[in-house]
Amino acid sequence: MKKEIEEKLACSLTGAKTTEIIPFLPYLLQDFWELGSDPAIMIELIERHINLSKKPRILDLACGKGAVSVKVAQKLRVKVKGIDLIPEFVEFAEQKAKEFKVDDLCEFEISDINEAVKTETGYDCVVFGAVGNVLGSPAETLAKLKATIRGGGYILMDEAYLPFSGNQEDIKYDYEYLTERQWKDSFKEASLELIESDFHEGSANLNSESGIAAITARASELIEKHPDKKDMFEGFVRNQQNEYYDIENNLVCVTWLLKKL
Numbered sequence: 001m002k003k004e005i006e007e008k009l010a011c012s013l014t015g016a017k018t019t020e021i022i023p024f025l026p027y028l029l030q031d032f033w034e035l036g037s038d039p040a041i042m043i044e045l046i047e048r049h050i051n052l053s054k055k056p057r058i059l060d061l062a063c064g065k066g067a068v069s070v071k072v073a074q075k076l077r078v079k080v081k082g083i084d085l086i087p088e089f090v091e092f093a094e095q096k097a098k099e100f101k102v103d104d105l106c107e108f109e110i111s112d113i114n115e116a117v118k119t120e121t122g123y124d125c126v127v128f129g130a131v132g133n134v135l136g137s138p139a140e141t142l143a144k145l146k147a148t149i150r151g152g153g154y155i156l157m158d159e160a161y162l163p164f165s166g167n168q169e170d171i172k173y174d175y176e177y178l179t180e181r182q183w184k185d186s187f188k189e190a191s192l193e194l195i196e197s198d199f200h201e202g203s204a205n206l207n208s209e210s211g212i213a214a215i216t217a218r219a220s221e222l223i224e225k226h227p228d229k230k231d232m233f234e235g236f237v238r239n240q241q242n243e244y245y246d247i248e249n250n251l252v253c254v255t256w257l258l259k260k261l
């Protein structure tokens with residue numbers, strides 16, 4: 001089971017086919033704090049739709065280095081629990097919470113989110129930011145996210161989908177994307193109401209020319225240290241380049257706010 005989860009993590013985060021890349025992710029991604037969602041978008045959607053006077057509790061699954069958790073807690077003064085499988089990411093998130101003086105509002109845990117969704121319940125909002133298929137198929141993902149929130153609670157979900165004129169065959173990154181209609185049908189089947197869609201250009205940090213340059217430089221450093229793993233690191237860079245290309249040319253990036261009926 002652990003191997004299966006690590007394989008999903010490696011594929012979701014990097015497009016990699018091997019879990020061997022996972023221990024190197026903290027080094028490869030050391031230049032970035034925001035690894036997925038744009039915290040500003042999350043903050044705006046929460047502010048517009050969730051009653052902050054009732055002191056909502058927020059769960060941030062696959063929180064990475066905690067950028068969303070920390071900035072949401074700082075701006076909105078709400079309690080946030082972030083969960084991630086990579087210890088170095090969680091340690092970094094805890095340091096950032098102290099730096100931003102919200103360690104009293106933020107809690108971080110090292111855990112597999114597939115296990116966490118079985119016990120974490122009753123939240124007012126769950127954040128699932130650009131995590132891919134770590135929780136399974138779209139239907140499985142929505143069901144697991146839904147189980148963590150109370151009735152009338154919200155799901156904040158970052159995704160990318162094929163435009164109406166798009167074709168999966170055009171995708172360079174190794175990931176199967178749905179269309180907007182397929183996602184909306186999945187929401188309906190899961191008894192989730194789509195409250196708002198915020199369209200954007202994806203992660204400004206990772207998926208940008210400067211982001212690719214930083215990742216390429218870190219991969220080159222690792223190749224010098226581990227020449228026997230040259231193909232793996234070059235494959236990692238290539239996958240990041242492909243994802244960047246798809247976001248720029250083949251996909252629509254969106255943050256959905258969904259409400260549990």
